[in-house]
Amino acid sequence: MLDRELKKQIQRWIDWLRTQRNYSPHTIQSYVSDLEIFIEYLAKERVTLSDLKKIDIRGFRNFFSLRAKRGISRTSIAREESAVKNFFKWLDNNGIIRNSAIFQISTPKLPKVLPRSLDVNTMFDVIDEATQDCSEPWIGIRDRAILTLLYGCGLRISEALGLNVEDINHTEFVKIKGKGNKDRYVPILPIIIERIEAYKKSCPYNLKNGDALFLGAKGERVSPRIIQRKLQKIRVKLNLPDNITPHALRHSFATHLLAQGSDLRSIQELLGHASLSSTQRYTDVNLEKIQKEYKKAFPN
Numbered sequence: 001m002l003d004r005e006l007k008k009q010i011q012r013w014i015d016w017l018r019t020q021r022n023y024s025p026h027t028i029q030s031y032v033s034d035l036e037i038f039i040e041y042l043a044k045e046r047v048t049l050s051d052l053k054k055i056d057i058r059g060f061r062n063f064f065s066l067r068a069k070r071g072i073s074r075t076s077i078a079r080e081e082s083a084v085k086n087f088f089k090w091l092d093n094n095g096i097i098r099n100s101a102i103f104q105i106s107t108p109k110l111p112k113v114l115p116r117s118l119d120v121n122t123m124f125d126v127i128d129e130a131t132q133d134c135s136e137p138w139i140g141i142r143d144r145a146i147l148t149l150l151y152g153c154g155l156r157i158s159e160a161l162g163l164n165v166e167d168i169n170h171t172e173f174v175k176i177k178g179k180g181n182k183d184r185y186v187p188i189l190p191i192i193i194e195r196i197e198a199y200k201k202s203c204p205y206n207l208k209n210g211d212a213l214f215l216g217a218k219g220e221r222v223s224p225r226i227i228q229r230k231l232q233k234i235r236v237k238l239n240l241p242d243n244i245t246p247h248a249l250r251h252s253f254a255t256h257l258l259a260q261g262s263d264l265r266s267i268q269e270l271l272g273h274a275s276l277s278s279t280q281r282y283t284d285v286n287l288e289k290i291q292k293e294y295k296k297a298f299p300n
Contacts, residue, residue, distance in 0.1 A: 002039065003048045010035070013090050022181050024158070034083035038063060049097050052088070057101040060084075064105065078107055116243045117255040123151055126244070129234045138202035139217065143230050145192075145199040146214055146222070150246055152192045154253035154271055157224045157246040166209040168196055176272065184272045 002010070014032060017023045023031070039047050041063050042055075067077050085102055092098045118126065127147045131140035149160050159176050168174060170193060173185040200207055205219050212221035227246055235244050254267050 003046050006047060006049050006052075009049065009091065009096055010087075012094075013087055016090060017086075022179075024179070030079065031083040031086065034080040035087050037080060038084050041066070049091075052091070053097040053099050055099060055101060057104050060102050060105050074109075081105060081107055116241070116245075116248045117252040118240075118244065118248065120256060122238075122240070123249070123252050123256075125238060126231075126234055126240075126249075127151065129237060130230065132237075133233065135217070138199070138204060141195075141202045142199045142214060142222075143227065145195040146227055147231075147249060148192050148195045150249040151253055152189050153186045154250050154257075155186070156250060157227060161212075161214055161222050161224060161227070163213040164209070165200075165207050165211050165213050168193065168213060179272065182272065184269065186270055 010032075014028060017028050017031065018025075042051060064077055064081060067080065068074075072080075085105075088099055088102045092100075127144060130143040130147050131137075134140035134143070146160055149155060150157065153160075153174065153176075155176060156179075162177065163174075168188070172187060174188045176184050176186055196213070199214075203215060205215050207213070207215070214222040216222045216226060224246065231244065231246060234240070235242065250271070254271055257267055257270070258264075
């Protein structure tokens with residue numbers, strides 16, 4: 001349980017994450033949940049700012065050690081540590097309390113995870129399969145348009161489903177609002193426009209400017225979970241790995257561009273990566289693929 005002042009400061013922190021850092025609602029919720037786990041660990045009837053100030057490095061280490069003993073993954077522990085550090089840094093920067101002990105904790109080393117991608121033919125199979133096994137034909141046409149857009153433009157699922165009707169207007173580029181509310185322009189291929197138009201013609205709802213482009217069965221904006229479930233069904237049907245998610249289509253877009261000779265800077269701009277280091281992961285993907293092909297050719 002938190003005292004009134006601590007609750008107030010947590011809410012101020014949340015507002016700062018949203019308005020100053022432009023964190024997404026999902027990220028903010030994750031940070032808050034992680035901070036709550038840490039506060040619950042303190043096991044006091046009423047936790048105050050003064051209690052947070054008194055925690056020494058042993059207290060922080062005990063918490064993260066306990067999380068590891070409970071089988072929590074290193075990725076989750078690293079995220080929890082990031083959330084706790086973020087909150088304590090905000091408290092310090094705003095002159096509320098200072099506790100430098102948390103910053104003496106080293107972040108656990110995480111395994112290097114390469115982006116997952118599909119080969120071109122499998123990618124087309126996945127997209128074509130989107131029209132199958134739907135409650136209504138127009139739903140399948142919609143899902144095919146969404147998957148084509150994800151792969152053809154390299155969009156995040158939130159970016160694709162956040163589009164409104166007027167955002168696709170038969171121009172050669174589509175304006176995307178990415179992370180941190182940063183805009184970027186991405187080329188849009190004729191096949192993508194063609195499939196979106198097919199969806200619009202089949203959609204039983206009156207689509208007009210200002211409305212969500214992709215609608216659900218009840219006329220609401222499609223949620224990411226709907227597309228995630230659709231890909232889950234396709235994975236099972238095509239016997240694909242569990243890591244083939246909406247984000248894998250974006251990874252496939254980048255990996256295939258790199259394989260065709262596109263430079264990293266261009267791919268960075270298309271993906272909306274703030275740092276080139278994020279885009280450089282795709283060079284590792286290609287190297288991994290080359291190594292596999294080499295071993296097939298020269299097994300000894």
